[in-house]
Amino acid sequence: MERKIPWVWIVLGCLLLLAPGTFGRLFLDLAEGLTLTVLVLPLLLGIGGFVGWQLLQRRLKPCPACGFVSSGLETCPACGASLANGSGPSSPAEFIDASTATIDVEVVDDERN
Numbered sequence: 001m002e003r004k005i006p007w008v009w010i011v012l013g014c015l016l017l018l019a020p021g022t023f024g025r026l027f028l029d030l031a032e033g034l035t036l037t038v039l040v041l042p043l044l045l046g047i048g049g050f051v052g053w054q055l056l057q058r059r060l061k062p063c064p065a066c067g068f069v070s071s072g073l074e075t076c077p078a079c080g081a082s083l084a085n086g087s088g089p090s091s092p093a094e095f096i097d098a099s100t101a102t103i104d105v106e107v108v109d110d111e112r113n
């Protein structure tokens with residue numbers, strides 16, 4: 001009497017291994033969590049960094065006279081120009097770009113002698 005190969009039990013065992021049982025589900029959850037962490041964490045960090053950089057950039061003010069970038073200051077720490085208006089000079093008499101400025105020196109005759 002030859003015993004039959006228990007195909008039913010082999011198939012059942014395979015199904016138990018392949019099907020998302022307790023162990024399978026745990027493994028899938030772990031893999032899913034790891035994948036989510038690996039995928040979402042850099043994304044969140046990137047978004048957070050981007051938003052932070054945008055907020056920081058909004059606060060930073062380049063000096064209209066010399067271009068020195070500072071934040072939360074009324075006057076430029078490098079050249080002392082007023083940064084109250086933020087972008088651009090309010091009147092050209094107050095803020096003159098140092099790279100284009102020319103100084104006119106007038107010769108005045110002293111007539112006291």
Ligand SMILES: [Zn+2]
Binds near residue numbers: 066076078079080081
């Ligand atoms: Zn400046």
